[in-house]
Amino acid sequence: MMKLHGYWRSSASYRVRIALALKGVEVEHAAVNLRDGEQGEAEHKARNPQGFVPVLELEDGTELTQSLAIMDYLDATFREPSLMPGEPILRSKILSASLIIASDVSPIQNLSVLRYLRAEYEQDDHGVTQWVRHWISNGFSALERIAAESDTPFLLTDRPMFFECCLVPQVYNARRYGVDMARFPRLSEIDARCRGLPEFQRAAPESQADAPSE
Numbered sequence: 226m227m228k229l230h231g232y233w234r235s236s237a238s239y240r241v242r243i244a245l246a247l248k249g250v251e252v253e254h255a256a257v258n259l260r261d262g263e264q265g266e267a268e269h270k271a272r273n274p275q276g277f278v279p280v281l282e283l284e285d286g287t288e289l290t291q292s293l294a295i296m297d298y299l300d301a302t303f304r305e306p307s308l309m310p311g312e313p314i315l316r317s318k319i320l321s322a323s324l325i326i327a328s329d330v331s332p333i334q335n336l337s338v339l340r341y342l343r344a345e346y347e348q349d350d351h352g353v354t355q356w357v358r359h360w361i362s363n364g365f366s367a368l369e370r371i372a373a374e375s376d377t378p379f380l381l382t383d384r385p386m387f388f389e390c391c392l393v394p395q396v397y398n399a400r401r402y403g404v405d406m407a408r409f410p411r412l413s414e415i416d417a418r419c420r421g422l423p424e425f426q427r428a429a430p431e432s433q434a435d436a437p438s439e
């Protein structure tokens with residue numbers, strides 16, 4: 226069985242968990258505790274020199290990194306249901322919207338970036354929260370305009386795809402940092418529709434074995 230090295234509250238791990246659930250693929254979950262710094266230990270750096278989760282370990286021991294690259298692998302390996310449409314323009318638009326989250330918004334609120342802001346730029350909880358809210362709102366403003374151009378149940382399709390795997394974890398983070406989601410009604414609607422599905426519920430942070438029980 227494949228093994229997903231991840232963390233319950235990691236949004237990049239959450240993306241991959243959603244993709245796995247949508248595909249109906251079972252994996253073993255191995256927790257890398259980011260709060261305890263396990264991502265920086267030699268054992269994890271051997272899996273991923275960046276010291277990030279997620280890492281998908283295949284049955285032959287091959288280790289795949291980067292959530293979108295892992296999702297691409299899953300999509301190429303477990304074809305149905307596909308997480309990307311075949312039509313090239315639609316495919317490009319879904320990838321583009323996914324990258325707004327995965328490449329532009331999410332990296333600047335990574336744990337290591339926020340720790341650096343605190344240590345090197347003397348930011349307190351307030352400063353860090355403002356930083357996170359600003360960059361999520363910035364990305365969501367663009368995405369809301371893109372999403373408002375269509376009225377499909379999901380971003381541009383009738384079922385969840387790559388984009389929704391990225392959106393739901395990012396909205397989870399937005400709520401955690403107190404971003405006013407009322408400003409983004411179409412994104413909120415897509416997020417709520419996704420979270421109503423059992424696959425998204427199975428992948429949610431609170432459903433993970435390494436989540437604190439309270």
Ligand SMILES: N[C@@H](CCC(=O)N[C@@H](CS)C(=O)NCC(=O)O)C(=O)O
Nearest residue numbers: 235236237277278291292335336337
């Ligand atoms: N671009 C990477 C980002 C991975 C990433 O940032 N992972 C975070 C958790 S969401 C992490 O491992 N952070 C550890 C740290 O910052 O020390 C991906 O999509 O997989």
